[in-house]
Amino acid sequence: MKLLNSNGDIKILPRAVHKIASFSINGKHIQEYDSNYSYSAVQKYLKRIISNPEKLNFLDAVIRYNYWYKPVLLSVNHDNMNKSYNNETLIKLYKEALKISPNNEKxxxxxxxxxxxSKNLNLATGIWQKVLQINPNNYQALLSLAVYTQFNKNQKAFKRSLTRLNEIDGQQTKQVEGWLRYLEELKTIRLTTNLNRVYDDNTSKHFIVILGASLTAAGKMKLxxxxxxRAGLKLAKRMPNTRILVSGGKLPREPDFEAKVMKQWLINHGIKSKRIFEETYSRDTVQNTVNSTDILNENGAKTVTVISNASHMKRSYTLFKTARLITNGKYLLDQYVVFESKDEFKALENNSRDIPKIINDLLRVAGFWLLPGIQR
Known part of the structure; x- marks a missing residue:
């Protein structure tokens, strides 16, 4: 890929990696936002690129950068997720790409x-419908329409969509029906708040999975x-033969890998290094899930306890169950929640606002791209 630098010269950018890994440009980890990737700069640079393929390659690189750059790590939205703050820019960039290639499904x-x-489901729905006009067999567009607009509101239309999806790809649709059941279970799921109720399996095939969270700009852990x-440490000391998997990569502006900081904390508190597995490629909960599931399967896990905060667990536990289903994992799975604040008790209640985010992440875990070619 190519991008113009501040002098107007074209420089080479690495192709978007397919492995789920921490984000860097030219091998250098992102710290401060590069104004060359702003929409105003992009408009100027596009005028200097002659061929349409080069323009699209350039836009791919810029979209990738703007999606992954998180300007304010300490700010969160109502889903307790780090904000991107670049949605408006990304929408403009996609529109620029569509000016060049109007019917490009990607x-x-x-x-x-x-x-x-951006919570504008009506506009998203219109685009999915347009994709299906271009290609009636576009599985992702049809599935997106079904789960976002029909799943909870129009069962007849949803069943018709499932029938059509089955005609396009029966094997894929069987998996879809499997993880859709997990969405139904969200209404009655009971999160574990007592460490005495998690799996009592003091063997090397029991994995305690501790999910990462963003560090401060100084590399410090938040509460x-x-x-x-601390919860993982209690379990690890109670069951000294178990393994621990710490999962978390490095976001823009983070000075270190979350998993490495987590591992060192556990070592400092008496856990032997050889018990700890590191997953350092992930940048969000979906990638935590996908990468951790690979490690669990590769190491023959039999029982797994996922540890996270109450506000995070419904989503992350559902994603881990989905990843186990998709990969034919043979282990039993449970969870334990910790509370950062009293407000997190609200996370134990059913909250319909979480459903679109969970659907979004389920699609990604199942292999559907959020931003095709840029973000699974």
């Missing part, structure tokens, strides 16, 4: 995802991550 699906993330680690 860019249409990306724009639909950005509208959905939510410390509480997760």
């Amino acid at each position: 860019y249409l699906l990306g724009l639909a995802s950005m509208y959905r993330l 939510k991550l410390k509480k997760r680690l």
Whole structure:
């Protein structure tokens, strides 16, 4: 990929990696936002690129950068997730790409995802419908329409969509029906708040999975991550033969990998290094899930306890169950929640606002791209 630098010269950018890994440009980890990736700069640079393929390669790089750059790590939205703050820019960038290639399904699906993330489901729906006009067999567009607009509101239409999905790809649809059941279970799921109720399996095939959380710009852990680690430490000391998997990569502006900081904390508190597995590639909960599931399967896990905060667990536990289903994992799975604050008790209640976010992440775990070619 190519991008113009501040002098107007074209420089080479690495192709978007397919492995789920921490984000860097030219091998350098992102710290401060590069104004060359702003929309105003992009408009100027596009005028200097002659061929349409080069323009699209350039836009792919810029979209990737703007999606992953998180300007304010300490700010969160109502889902308790780090904000991107770049949604408006990304929407404009996708529109630029569609000016060049109006019927490109990749860019249409990306724009639909950005509208959905911006809570504009009507515009997203219109784009999915347009994709299906271009290609009636586009599985992702049809599935997106079904789960976001029909699942809870129009069962007849939803069943018709499932029938059509089954005609397109019966094997894939069987998996979809499996993880859709997990969405139904969200209404009655009971989160574990007592450490005495998690699996009592003091063997090397029991994995305690501690999910990471963003560090401060100085590389320090915040309270939510410390509480997760303290809970994991209690379990690890109670069952000294178990393994521990710490999961968390490095976001833009983080000076270190979350998993490495977590591992060192556990070592400092008496856990032997050889008991600890590190997952350092992930940048969000979906990637925590996908990468951790691979490690669990590769190491023959039999029982797994996932540890996270109450506000995070319904989503993360559902994703782990889905990943186990998708990969034919053979282990039993349970969870334990910790509380960062009294407000997190609200997370134990059913909250319909979480459902679109969970659907979004379930699709990604199942292999559907949020931004095709840029973000699974």
